[in-house]
Amino acid sequence: MTGVTVTALTPWVWWAARRALYGRGSLVWVVVAGYICASAGNPYGLVSAGIAMAAVGVEALAVRRGKQIIGLAVARTFFLLLTVATYLPFVLSASVSYRAESCTLNDESSPRDCPTCWG
16 A cells, blocks of 8 residues: 555655746645655655656756756755654664564574464
């Protein structure tokens, strides 16, 4: 489900960035759209939002809007920093966590030590 959500939100990131590029929208909406897409629960949302922002950056170069590239870069930096708050807890707790009903443990033990799989 999160993959579908990211797929649905990626065009919103692109749309908000293009509006900001041409001066018809605020960079705040770029940050909001990027954060919502990137924090939807699927790490690929961060990738797709980054690709959408990079595509608008290339478009800005093609139409010679240099000042707007700086604004888009600042907006991208802000939503990336907001996303750190979403994914940092997962990274920090990965060494002590495990998946329920799974024999994949992060404590370097053998799968045979898992009572769920081997009783």
